[in-house]
Amino acid sequence: MTLAYRPAESFAERLDPRTKLLFQAAFAVAVFAYATPRELATSTALVALVLAGAATSPLWVVREFRHVLPFLLGGPLFAALSLGPPWVVPEEAVAPALASYRVFLVLCVSAAYVRTTPVRESRAAIQWLVPGRPGQFLGMGVAFVFRFLPVLQADLRAIREAMSARLGARRPLAERMRLVGAAGLVRAFERADGFSLALRARCFAWNPTLPPLSISLRDAPVVCLSVALVASALL
Numbered sequence: 001m002t003l004a005y006r007p008a009e010s011f012a013e014r015l016d017p018r019t020k021l022l023f024q025a026a027f028a029v030a031v032f033a034y035a036t037p038r039e040l041a042t043s044t045a046l047v048a049l050v051l052a053g054a055a056t057s058p059l060w061v062v063r064e065f066r067h068v069l070p071f072l073l074g075g076p077l078f079a080a081l082s083l084g085p086p087w088v089v090p091e092e093a094v095a096p097a098l099a100s101y102r103v104f105l106v107l108c109v110s111a112a113y114v115r116t117t118p119v120r121e122s123r124a125a126i127q128w129l130v131p132g133r134p135g136q137f138l139g140m141g142v143a144f145v146f147r148f149l150p151v152l153q154a155d156l157r158a159i160r161e162a163m164s165a166r167l168g169a170r171r172p173l174a175e176r177m178r179l180v181g182a183a184g185l186v187r188a189f190e191r192a193d194g195f196s197l198a199l200r201a202r203c204f205a206w207n208p209t210l211p212p213l214s215i216s217l218r219d220a221p222v223v224c225l226s227v228a229l230v231a232s233a234l235l
Helices: 017-033 037-053 058-064 069-080 090-116 119-129 132-165 173-201 217-234
Strands: none
Touching: 017 037, 017 090, 017 119, 017 217, 037 058, 037 090, 058 090, 069 090, 119 132, 132 173
C-alpha cells in the first residue's frame, strides 16, 4: 500500500476538503504551541479520533513514514550524547523528543487527509483558496505530487524487492544505497518523461472542470474544533 487516496466510506471522506485543510493547519499551529507531555497526550487522543474518523490504522501510518522515523528518533538520541563524561545526558533529549513527537502527530493528520481526499478535490480546494493563475499552478503541482509520489514509492519498493531476490541484502549498506538510489533516479526520470508525454497526449489544461465544493452540516463540528485549536494556541 502507498500513501494515496483510498475510498473507505469513512466520516472524514465525506467532509469538504477545505474543512480538512483548515483542520490540518489549525492542528499544526496548536500542537507546536503545546509543550508539556500532558498537552501532547491530549493531542495524541485527538489524533486517535482523527485516524478513527478516517478509517486509517496507526500502523499503516508508521509503515508509510518508516523512512522518516529514523530521523525523528535520531534527533533526541544525538542530543543526549555528550563529548565528555557522563557521555549521555538523558535530560538533553527531552525537548528534541517532544519536538519529534509533534512532527509525528502532524504527519498522522496529513496521512489521514491524503487517505480520505481525492486529488481533484484537493486541487479544487487549493484553487478556491488561491485564485487566479497562481492557484492553478499550485493546485496543478499538488495534484502532480499526489499522483506521482505513490508511483515512485512503488518503483523503489520493486527495486528493493528485486535486489533482495538477487541476494542484494548481502552487499554492504553503502553499496545498496548507491544501487537503489541510482536505479530510483533513472526510474524517476523515465516516469517523468512518460508523464509529460501523457499530459500532452491528453491536451492538458490549466483550468479543467473541477468537482464542486460545498460545506455541509457535518463540517460544522470540525470547523468549530479548528477555530478552538487556533484560539487555544494563541491564548
